[in-house]
Amino acid sequence: MTEIDFWFSIGSTYSYLTVMRLDEVAAREGITFNWRPFNVREMMIAQDNIPFAKKPAKAAYMWRDIGRRLGKYGLTAQLPAPYPLEDLALANQVALVGMAEGWGKAYVIEAYRRWFQQGQMAGSEPNLSQSIAAVGQDPARVLARAEADDTVEALAEATQDAAAAGLFGVPSFVVAGELFWGDDRLDDAIAWARAGRLA
């Protein structure tokens, strides 16, 4: 079975729908997802791709659309969640440290849970320290590593890799060079991994 790269940034609203169900999907479908955090904000600003700021009709729809789809996936949330994040970069620098140390996915899920279910903005306190502690790590140690130059550089490199893969937003899935954008394309990505075409 081909693996699927799951590109995301903590800070993306629609990614809540993916992050909170992806482990269950992976187990049910027998597919491995490689969780790859990067800085989607930096990418989208560079691409002049600003989907919601100063677009009230589209922003209102986004929250309603997410709200309607929660039930489809058995999820809950208090909407709208605080948005946009004040420190998207730091939220994802922590994720990158976690991916290298083996607790990254659990942190991402916890950060989203606190953001969307408890109204704690991801990437800011208390979400940062509480999410790190919740996955068994020391917040002071992790935050120092997350803010170190090599982690900042690693997130920039991940963002360049995402751009090279053709990304322009998240969540995105890349399988065998094919890009699928949006939580609503997860089924397409899985079909492509299986058969090289859509179901």
Add this chain to the structure above:
Amino acid sequence: MTEIDFWFSIGSTYSYLTVMRLDEVAAREGITFNWRPFNVREMMIAQDNIPFAKKPAKAAYMWRDIGRRLGKYGLTAQLPAPYPLEDLALANQVALVGMAEGWGKAYVIEAYRRWFQQGQMAGSEPNLSQSIAAVGQDPARVLARAEADDTVEALAEATQDAAAAGLFGVPSFVVAGELFWGDDRLDDAIAWARAGRLA
């Protein structure tokens, strides 16, 4: 069964996926769709919502995504189709005349077929006259009506109605006040029409 408003503009690329299958979906699901043309370009410019122009990564993905989904619906197309349209307004003014006279849906399907399957840009010649003739109407008569002040005004009013319904792009579906955006939300709109929630 609640009816569903299908808001569209000839000129939208993703709307090809909807226009070419909607009659079959309507028959299979037993649902009535009200086809409502308007000027999405005018609306999106006013909202500063420019999805593809000067966004090469997103534009490339759009064509690839449409191409992959064609097979899912049993459709064919020569991609990329000529884009953007040189006269989106006129294409939809003709549609509006056709909706009033009873041949509008057939014209829209024919204009999309020539645009996506034969490379004839919708809203320009020869697509305009050939699509009008193909649905049994006189091109000179119809084009005169389409360019008359009352039709221009009617399209502007339809565009205001679309904005009032919360639209920011097409294809969109509105059922019982709920807005669903995108060909990929047609199933959600149908589920909502049936049960007031997603499947």
